Amino acid sequence: MSALDTLITGGEVLLPDGLHRVDLGLSDGKVAGVYAPGTAPDAAETIDAGGKTVLPGIVDIHFHVRAPAYPERGTVLSETRAAAAGGVTTLFEMPISKPCCSTPEELARRRDHFAENAVIDFALYAAPGDLTEASRDKMMDLGNIAWKIFTTPSPAGRADEFEGLAFPDEADQMRALQLLSDTGLPIVVHAESAALLAHYEEKAKALDPADAMTHGASRPAICESVAVAKLLAMNITAQAKLHIAHVTSAETVEVLRAFAGTSDFTAETCPQYLFATEEDVAKAGIYAKVNPPIRTKADQDALWQAIEDGVINYVTTDHAPFAKAEKQAAEGDFPGAPPGVPGIEFILPAMLDAVSQGRLSLKRAHDLICANGARRYGLYPHKGALLPGSAADVTIIDLAAQTTFSPETMHTHAREVAHLFYGRCLQGRVVQTILAGTTVFQDGSVTGTQGGGRFVTPGLGK
């Protein structure tokens, strides 16, 4: 047989049952083989991973660029370059954009835009739009990876971005669950109660807008837990494949735990909730404003407990870049500041740091940020595993090295507004990222090419 394109030797490779000292051969963009040391065929290129750990490339199932709108916040190019730097080889872009990705036409347009610009692979969520079977089916034909809805209304002045995505009316939420349950695709929900939000936001107007506590007070945990309870109750009837986005609070964990076994639902949290609390928000100011808010230490503990218990099985970035000018303009104005943090370079080192502290195993950490998502969305073992035939998406990490965060070390366009991460020193570092056999990041430099990423659709794992 002909030689391999690439051979990764000397590393500990994360196979489905744990780490193994094997070599990994890549050819034609796929894993060609997994070899006992010294038994691999010849290779055109050899990567010495001695002392390193070799992971299936990370799959982030909750990501926002919002392209082609708002290039000043970040572009497909800039943010997929950052993803590559973060060890991420596949991202799932959420439908918020201008216009919203809630029609077949827009889905096709975004697919093309991403295909032209993405440095890594990408999948696209669709919003269910007009809730018709016709539109739904056309989007399915185009290959949306899953569905996304909000239970909150469009933010003021952003109706076009949330058109067909925001369903504050319960009946519409139920209609969406029922319309989409037949597709077999996950339905991801940003779950906060519209009515409760309106109430608490109104109340928060009496508070100091510069006080970090104000943001939490304007969206307390009850907004989230009630919306989640509603959805899970609906899903007892709808029996859709439901996924609760970015869980932040002990109350919501309690609700998730209560509903265990009543339907096929899953839930995620994000590094900003696992590795920060309202004290960090007080320090970072509006740069740490996210929705739902970062909460207390007790909430954080509840989230880790939920991970330990298997109540939460996914960790995603909810990466959301903003322009420096936008954030700066809103300094001292929590209600007015745009919500979101750019965590795509933070997620993997953060989880590795937790591994090094003994909080969880490397396999469990990887399941949370990669393999579980790949399985749930039908990409496994093409994505999420390093078995022969899998995509040659590889992230090589050095557990002995550290990662620090500053505008200088980060790659996202939003690196100047990533205050939540600045100054952190985490144990574990991304050394090299390989997409379909091609190195897209190495030793601090992004090497991937614009348009090198491909569109990922649900059938991939079969």
Place this chain on the structure above:
Amino acid sequence: MSALDTLITGGEVLLPDGLHRVDLGLSDGKVAGVYAPGTAPDAAETIDAGGKTVLPGIVDIHFHVRAPAYPERGTVLSETRAAAAGGVTTLFEMPISKPCCSTPEELARRRDHFAENAVIDFALYAAPGDLTEASRDKMMDLGNIAWKIFTTPSPAGRADEFEGLAFPDEADQMRALQLLSDTGLPIVVHAESAALLAHYEEKAKALDPADAMTHGASRPAICESVAVAKLLAMNITAQAKLHIAHVTSAETVEVLRAFAGTSDFTAETCPQYLFATEEDVAKAGIYAKVNPPIRTKADQDALWQAIEDGVINYVTTDHAPFAKAEKQAAEGDFPGAPPGVPGIEFILPAMLDAVSQGRLSLKRAHDLICANGARRYGLYPHKGALLPGSAADVTIIDLAAQTTFSPETMHTHAREVAHLFYGRCLQGRVVQTILAGTTVFQDGSVTGTQGGGRFVTPGLGK
């Protein structure tokens, strides 16, 4: 010591731990003593309860007269007479009326109206009205037994009846829970999702209004289960003393079960759900229209299972009389027909019949329709028990006799629209009802006097 007013001899008496062959002495409106047979003091009057069973008078915690409005539907006099005939000695009137009982003024007015007319004891729910502490505290001072809210909006054209009672907005529900949780009184909720109701009612307009299935289709179980899930999620935060009214469906039972242990909540169902299904509705037509609707055999089974498991611990009537003309005018028009059935004479015989069929013990049946309510609302052991010092509220039943239902045998003003019950023959019969030592019903005749009932307030059980 002076002689007793009344001695009830020869019966099996339901004491807190079960049935005992003892005699029961009544004096000055209270239980004077419980005696070994043959050891009681002399009595002015002796009631021979040989072969009979002697129960603490039934306390129905969910009742509607709506007086002083709508006398054509039934009056305090007519409906408390019916209650006496049904073995009920205390009823808790819900706040729906014209105007709604959601202000101190109206509460005082209704208290007086009931006091002048009621044949049995009564307590009054208040609606929280304007959600102010001032109004809340004044109503507490007047002695409302508990609070009631709806999660649905006022029905069209009935805004005055639901003013301060209907809180379709989640934020208002949460505000109500938080405002009222300090009072220590139960908060009873008619829980159906306003948004889901609106949706399904709209859809049901396409259906045949004369078809009994149409009503169920216009308020499917999901409306109830979602509203309950919301409230229980809120109550994780509010930690109020929450009570879910008239549970009807398997879905809601599943939600109740899921939330077990997360807060101090309770739930009730009603005889119309335990002893009828949509097949009975098909027969009785709009006379069996109630909200939420009577559902399927599977739902009924789930309710009985919930009673067996202790997920549901209360059975109430939700008695709601209507004028013959009203119901007749709506024949064949399920959407337009007024909802409600007059079950106050049905509940006790129905539960006794279930006892005779071995479904549950007499003690458990009595707990469900009396003692548990008395305990939860702070009336026990003054109400709900027959111990020295308890009110002399006694219901004497004959488990060997039967009860049948027809306009001729019933006492409620709504006896001509009680089609749901006609023709049923139940094992167990109310022989005599005693209120505070005075017989208010005996051998088919109501003997209680208008205004003989007293106002019951929360402190009573202390």
Place this chain on the structure above:
Amino acid sequence: MSALDTLITGGEVLLPDGLHRVDLGLSDGKVAGVYAPGTAPDAAETIDAGGKTVLPGIVDIHFHVRAPAYPERGTVLSETRAAAAGGVTTLFEMPISKPCCSTPEELARRRDHFAENAVIDFALYAAPGDLTEASRDKMMDLGNIAWKIFTTPSPAGRADEFEGLAFPDEADQMRALQLLSDTGLPIVVHAESAALLAHYEEKAKALDPADAMTHGASRPAICESVAVAKLLAMNITAQAKLHIAHVTSAETVEVLRAFAGTSDFTAETCPQYLFATEEDVAKAGIYAKVNPPIRTKADQDALWQAIEDGVINYVTTDHAPFAKAEKQAAEGDFPGAPPGVPGIEFILPAMLDAVSQGRLSLKRAHDLICANGARRYGLYPHKGALLPGSAADVTIIDLAAQTTFSPETMHTHAREVAHLFYGRCLQGRVVQTILAGTTVFQDGSVTGTQGGGRFVTPGLGK
């Protein structure tokens, strides 16, 4: 009606659902009535229980006099007098004696001996003896209250005391369970593994006999937990009404918890395990030697937790008096000392003290030492309750007074070897004990008469 023999006024009376401020009338040895204050008939005698609490007389289901053998250790007279002083009105004597109570003849003999001497009521356990249906049925005819077996062999030199009682062979244990399960009577088992005991006793010979730890080492918890596991496994097949005597250890609690729901079994512990640890044994020396041994604080905590969880629902004395000379002769010789402590005067004050410390409610405490036993053995509500028709067995306590223990204050013949209790000052005091309407103890003096107690048999509660 004629006047009462006795009226107890002014007290808080423990009725089946809790404490009530009622008066209690006694006539002809039974409870005649329970009265609202001031409504009782005249009485020949009135007891002012103002400020006191009135309980159903305590039923101790695990007691040893061993009479008529060993009068030097205590007699039926001396020990039932002590029981009266402890507020106990009924005791269940275990079959150990010389000869063992394992034949109809001996059962009849003991019944007569107790009847002639007992100051309080008594029931008799029988050992199943030769495991024949004939013998079993004759003992049933005589009215044994239940069965008792040991899983340990007869102690050296005491074969006659354990003849037909000790069944170290598992097959015999199984035969006993199966033979006796048909009788419907509880089978109480002293459960320690014979083989493990032999082993650890042998090992303990190497230890200092004067060291209190030696006794525990000679009968570690594993002896108990293994024997209990065996019995519970057998009972999955035998489905007898099994009762595990004197549970002492966390390990056994874990075993009981594991088997929950697998058969109809119950378990008891004793005050010596709930209120003492090996540190107390170190102080009291061989006077605190009991079998199974008093163990660690962790074991004690596990027992209280088991009571809180309902894993253990009975607290009994396992009262076992010894002669002063016997105990003194064995000072410093744990292996040789006779095992047992005389706790009949300790149990009620000890539990009251726990009530006063908020560990459990008075009702729960009384259930543990009285009502639950009365129910399980078929005596309720004749014993264990104060309802009309119940035996007039009453224990009046003063929760505001204290009890101290010394040879001077105690009544048991073994009061000079009760070192485990000396010096303790407990909150709660027995003021008066009434048996079948007759005061048998009052204000520190036993007033009951020899032979005043009656033989109690299983049918009593019907």
Place this chain on the structure above:
Amino acid sequence: MSALDTLITGGEVLLPDGLHRVDLGLSDGKVAGVYAPGTAPDAAETIDAGGKTVLPGIVDIHFHVRAPAYPERGTVLSETRAAAAGGVTTLFEMPISKPCCSTPEELARRRDHFAENAVIDFALYAAPGDLTEASRDKMMDLGNIAWKIFTTPSPAGRADEFEGLAFPDEADQMRALQLLSDTGLPIVVHAESAALLAHYEEKAKALDPADAMTHGASRPAICESVAVAKLLAMNITAQAKLHIAHVTSAETVEVLRAFAGTSDFTAETCPQYLFATEEDVAKAGIYAKVNPPIRTKADQDALWQAIEDGVINYVTTDHAPFAKAEKQAAEGDFPGAPPGVPGIEFILPAMLDAVSQGRLSLKRAHDLICANGARRYGLYPHKGALLPGSAADVTIIDLAAQTTFSPETMHTHAREVAHLFYGRCLQGRVVQTILAGTTVFQDGSVTGTQGGGRFVTPGLGK
């Protein structure tokens, strides 16, 4: 790199997370690589597994040859040849032999005997012998795979075979658990209560020895469940790595379920219990006598349920060959017949048949008979997986073909006494068995060589 020794192409390969269409390369007795189809290096030999399924070679953790004793029953050669034919590449030999494998000397002798004769790999259990640390440590040094004890005494006349293996005394069982828990090796227990067995065997003497029911009556389920309960209770204290051999009954499953979580224990059952009931015993007569006995359909259902629930996670053969003459001599004499069936060729087809019937997945079936054992005993992933570096132990099966059983088709020396299996037609067939890269069975013929198997010790999986 140099060419492979062997390439297995075209098959579905069972990797740790399920089946994958990959090729498998073998070199130097190990898995060299796992390849995407068409990417493997050249190979000296190519096996076309098109349409076939490729499994890690089966590891049977409970096997008896009893060699070098009793060659007339089967030899290491004959029985490992049968194992090869059954797709088994590693067996764990139990210590019963003449003399018993309970000394370092005998362990060494058996190791050598097996090494000279075995066609497949083998590990050896040791019995703890004299329960000394010295002997234990010497056996550990020699590399026993784990420990085995019986809770039953040596059968009559077989004391030498069970010397140091049979510990009917509970204290010795506890001593063994404690002595061996430090070794970190599993302790496998044949658990039947000696005392109960003695009792029921005695009783069964009254029954017809030719009746198949007699054997079950002589060793009822209670013997097993009680012994298991004892061990699990001991293990709460000992916290050893306990493994319960050959579970047969619903009662024992109930005991295992009760003890879940109390210590680190596991349990196995065998094909004779999963695929046969007492009706099959009635047909096969004494040829189906095994200890513990094959029981009822209800027991069988309970075992499958336990597998579904994860209460039982291992299926082993308990293969035990006997000479035709021995079995024939005992026809019609259940008590006298030697117990055991030769199931090594049955286990894999039987489990495959269950897979084809949808009872469980192929992965779960393989876990039960191979991977779970390999993990528990520390051999994984050297054994139990097909990953680079794993042993090249491969079993190729054809799920579309069938297996039938007769003396003509079987390979065990006991093929003439395998009546329990005759006539069965199972879906699934062993096509080829490869040990360390060498084919030891193919297309019905054993090709492995005497002495080709190696001694397997616990460190292997590291």
